[in-house]
Amino acid sequence: MSVDSIPFYRDRMESPSCLPPWGLYDWLEYAQAHQDPFGGRKLPGALPLVVVQLEGPSDPPLYLALGRQELRGWARAVTYLWRLWGVGPGQIIALYDYGSSPMVFLAHRRYTPHLQRGAADALGAKPICNDGLASMAPRMVEIFRYLRPQGLIVRAELVSPLAHACREMGVTPEEFLSFVVLTEAEGVPKAAVPWRVTTLKTWRADAAFFVAGECPLCRLFHVPPLYRLARHEDGTLLVSAPFGEIFPVVGYRLGPAHLEKPGCPRESSAWRLRPC
Numbered sequence: 001m002s003v004d005s006i007p008f009y010r011d012r013m014e015s016p017s018c019l020p021p022w023g024l025y026d027w028l029e030y031a032q033a034h035q036d037p038f039g040g041r042k043l044p045g046a047l048p049l050v051v052v053q054l055e056g057p058s059d060p061p062l063y064l065a066l067g068r069q070e071l072r073g074w075a076r077a078v079t080y081l082w083r084l085w086g087v088g089p090g091q092i093i094a095l096y097d098y099g100s101s102p103m104v105f106l107a108h109r110r111y112t113p114h115l116q117r118g119a120a121d122a123l124g125a126k127p128i129c130n131d132g133l134a135s136m137a138p139r140m141v142e143i144f145r146y147l148r149p150q151g152l153i154v155r156a157e158l159v160s161p162l163a164h165a166c167r168e169m170g171v172t173p174e175e176f177l178s179f180v181v182l183t184e185a186e187g188v189p190k191a192a193v194p195w196r197v198t199t200l201k202t203w204r205a206d207a208a209f210f211v212a213g214e215c216p217l218c219r220l221f222h223v224p225p226l227y228r229l230a231r232h233e234d235g236t237l238l239v240s241a242p243f244g245e246i247f248p249v250v251g252y253r254l255g256p257a258h259l260e261k262p263g264c265p266r267e268s269s270a271w272r273l274r275p276c
Contacts, residue, residue, distance in 0.1 A: 008040030021238050023253040024207050028057050037063045046246035049114040055185040065247045071115050073243025074209045075106040079119040080224040081213035089124030094149040098132040137165035148176035156182045156189035163194050208252035209241045218264040220272035
């Protein structure tokens with residue numbers, strides 16, 4: 001779709017054919033200047049099915065407007081990651097993050113109104129979610145104790161309190177976890193886990209509906225084929241999300257990264273990212 005009717009993009013255009021790339025703080029500045037919680041990115045007159053607050057900015061808070069296409073496209077991207085990590089029918093996947101994380105609200109259709117199929121629905125897995133607060137770590141350990149999930153997707157800053165709670169309560173995650181995925185709202189987490197288990201990470205940019213996943217085989221970040229990647233003249237990697245219908249994403253700066261050609265045996269057609 002043309003972004004000429006989207007205030008945030010229209011006001012930034014240097015010419016009809018020149019749209020500068022943008023990042024999270026460009027959007028935040030626009031929202032502050034225009035007192036718009038959507039930061040000028042929502043299609044005028046469009047009524048979103050779901051509104052999600054973006055994790056991080058609070059002055060002002062920023063919100064994502066999701067229509068049917070945004071929900072479907074973003075959920076397909078999350079499903080791609082789950083499949084990459086080997087999630088299959090009947091597996092229990094524990095989620096320990098905020099409900100506003102796409103790794104949570106796109107996991108199952110029952111978690112989000114108007115979501116027709118989440119990642120677990122598509123793959124036949126069984127998600128169990130724990131609220132993403134450090135104080136909820138003991139409850140996550142009880143989930144471990146009684147459900148023994150095969151996978152854990154956890155916000156990176158919660159690893160330390162979770163590991164402490166596991167030690168205090170006598171639960172050993174290595175006995176049942178096949179993999180742990182570390183995630184956060186922007187970029188690639190720096191944290192590590194203290195357990196001898198396959199540890200993977202996400203590369204997220206929630207402001208752009210973007211998520212890529214670390215491959216357990218090549219250890220690069222596979223990019224779901226729903227996105228378009230481009231290299232700006234300054235070398236920055238840009239992402240666009242064509243499924244953005246009422247909340248378009250065009251030319252978001254992902255930051256410094258090497259773009260690797262397809263060639264991983266696990267997903268031979270996937271373009272891959274290597275963080276710089």
